[in-house]
Amino acid sequence: MRKLMKIVVALLIVLILIAGGVGGYLWYDTKQHVDQFVMMAKPFAEISYGGIEVSPAGSLGVTRLRISPNMVNDVITIGAIRMHAPNILALLKTRWQLSQAELPGALSLSVREFELPLHGGILGASPPSSQQSGPLEDLDALGCGQVAHLGGTEWQEMGYDHFIGNVEIGYHLDAARNVLAVRVDSNTRDWATLNMDIGFAIPGSVRSITELAAQTKPRLASLNVTIQDDGFNQRRNNYCAAKAGKTIDDYLANHVRLLVERLGANGINPGPGLVAAYRKFLVDGGRITLTATPPAPIDPTELQHYTAEDVIKLLGLKMQVNGEAVADLSASWDSAKIARALGAEPQPEKLVEEAAPAPAEQVVMIQKSYHPTPVGELGQHVGKIAKLKTATGATFKGQLEAVAEGIVKIKIRKSGGSVTLSLRTNEIDSAQVIY
Structure with missing residues (x-):
């Protein structure tokens, strides 16, 4: 029993030393990054802070921040900004994962006691005009x-x-x-x-x-x-x-x-x-x-x-x-x-179909048009342009991407790019395909 107690005590001491070493590294590394950020922000705002805190429970943060933007007469104060992980070793692993652009399994960020006066230049600014609103x-x-x-x-x-x-x-x-x-x-x-x-x-x-x-x-x-x-x-x-x-x-x-x-x-x-x-x-x-x-x-x-x-x-x-x-x-x-x-x-959409160029000595005009197609046969026309009408009366024009397990995927071109819709086959009243 005494030997077991010695082993337990030794393990506790080792864990405390590891946690202390990890905490010291995290404190120093975080302080360096925060100081660099404060210097980089000087053209835009004056930032000061009270200290760096590392908790064995798995949190790391900056306390007592004071931010004074240069462009407005205002002061923002924050009690603490903290990053949270399940424990201090997980926090160390999280820092390493983020540095490698890896995605940690869990992570959270908290901002406590964020305070901003209502009479300053941020929240107390003039209301927008009726033309701007x-x-x-x-x-x-x-x-x-x-x-x-x-x-x-x-x-x-x-x-x-x-x-x-x-x-x-x-x-x-x-x-x-x-x-x-x-x-x-x-x-x-x-x-x-x-x-x-x-x-x-x-x-x-x-x-x-x-x-x-x-x-x-x-x-x-x-x-x-x-x-x-x-x-x-x-x-x-x-x-x-x-x-x-x-x-x-x-x-x-x-x-x-x-x-x-x-x-x-x-x-x-x-x-x-x-x-x-x-x-x-x-x-x-x-x-x-x-x-x-x-x-x-x-x-x-x-x-x-x-x-x-x-x-x-x-x-x-x-x-x-x-x-x-x-x-x-x-x-x-x-x-x-x-x-x-x-x-x-959105801007008006245009559906453009281009035919492959014919030999120089011969010009072939290929006329394509919409053909009524049973919904159950849409899988045979993947890649083609289709027009689908749903039970609600909505009509969608675009390229058939996939048909499987009762779902029809159709890509619709928009002014800002494209969007792919997933329509259930039992919701499609009629279908037409260009060929």
Whole structure:
């Protein structure tokens, strides 16, 4: 027994020495990098910090930062910025992996006690003019009397003095399910809290940051978003009701009416259930939760080509307000109007087919046209241009990329590049192929 105790004590001493050596290396290496960054930032901002902290629990950070941007009269203070790993040895391995552009299995970064005054040059800047503001901006100020924009000045009048918050962003790779799980936790004191979990499907093992970045079309596997009101709703309601010279109930009714009208004029038409849920959240505060559990992972960029009703089904969307399910999630939208409102209206597309050059002594004109094709035979035309019409009435023109397991993949050319849609064969009403 005594010999066993000696072995245990010896192992503990060795572990402590290793942890101390690793901690010393990490402290020195981090300080060098932070000092280099401070020097590089001098043309843009004055940065000072209190110290470097290394925890045996697996965190490494910079404390008591003070940032003074040169271009504005403002000071940003941060209690600490820390990188987290499961333990100090994992942290050392993580540092090495990052230096080699490898992707660690799990990592998170936290910013604590981020503080920014509302009267400075960043948050206290002049509000944008009506020409600079888009039709889908400043929706939270609708019905607020003569106030068209909520910013630093308005927040001060609501009783806020500083913007004080915390945020932590992290991920871990679930190799068993081929999912990259991302988590974001953020809260602003006396304002609101945001918790967001997103799962992205990845094709097999991803070993490097480069491989992850190459996944230009991440597929959404799951989503859970919770917004917790920590006092902002009541302050905004009281402030805007006073500015409008109305009771709070009358202000809220007017605000919701104006919001629905503005959204509708720009192609977004929320149904009665969503409107009632939004009003309930404004009145009661509490929390609003949105979850998505798609039957199969889906590329979010594809959703713009579906109707709102189909998007709800494809994502398996559910919503709750203060634990009460919102039964009616009906909505509709006009993609063209939304694109115009966002200043992202696509250019007209042209379908061009080029024939191979014929011998100089003979010119052959090959006339190609669309031919009706059974959906079950689309696999015979991979690589050709097709026109697919879905049950919702949407029509997609592009190049057939693959047909397998009840899914038809079609690449559509856009002004900014291309997008590949995955359509289920049972959703395709008719198909035509050029040949």
